[in-house]
Amino acid sequence: MAYWLVKSEPSAYSWDQLVKEKSTSWDGVRNYAARNHLRTMKKNDAVFYYHSNEGTEIVGIAKVSKTAYQDPTTDNSNWVSVELKPGKKLRRPVGLAEIKADKTLKEMVLVKNSRLSVQQVTEAEWKRVLELSSGDQDS
DNA sequence: GCCAACGTTGGC
DNA sequence: GCCAACGTTGGC
Numbered sequence: 713m714a715y716w717l718v719k720s721e722p723s724a725y726s727w728d729q730l731v732k733e734k735s736t737s738w739d740g741v742r743n744y745a746a747r748n749h750l751r752t753m754k755k756n757d758a759v760f761y762y763h764s765n766e767g768t769e770i771v772g773i774a775k776v777s778k779t780a781y782q783d784p785t786t787d788n789s790n791w792v793s794v795e796l797k798p799g800k801k802l803r804r805p806v807g808l809a810e811i812k813a814d815k816t817l818k819e820m821v822l823v824k825n826s827r828l829s830v831q832q833v834t835e836a837e838w839k840r841v842l843e844l845s846s847g848d849q850d851s
Numbered sequence: 852g853c854c855a856a857c858g859t860t861g862g863c
Numbered sequence: 864g865c866c867a868a869c870g871t872t873g874g875c
Binding site: 828 | 857
């Protein structure tokens with residue numbers, strides 16, 4: 713299983729909205745690197761849900777419920793989307809400042825290339841974020 | 852609201 | 864195929 717991170721501005725589509733709708737088509741991606749990641753996603757892959765602009769924190773874990781298909785918002789077959797459904801909300805959101813300050817996490821794509829909207833997350837990074845979100849295991 | 856970083860476009 | 868110009872993103 714692979715780990716990912718997707719970004720969304722809460723004013724456009726928030727975690728709460730995903731929870732409420734129970735599933736969403738992750739479309740509108742118009743960046744080749746992000747697109748390639750979407751294509752690589754497998755069913756049940758785990759996806760961190762990051763709020764950009766407002767909050768700037770990882771708030772929850774989504775799951776890939778349907779692998780890549782033609783993006784319904786365009787006729788251009790270059791672009792794909794996947795279907796995501798909400799998994800668990802983090803016990804405590806993990807903020808960007810915290811990520812930047814953490815030894816394990818400061819190499820995350822989120823820090824290195826903050827503009828990429830669909831990113832890969834390593835297993836070590838995944839586990840570390842979960843540690844931080846569950847509280848007190850500070851380094 | 853500002854600005855740096857990045858991706859894309861288009862002229863040559 | 865290079866590179867300057869431009870638009871967009873996102874942190875602050």
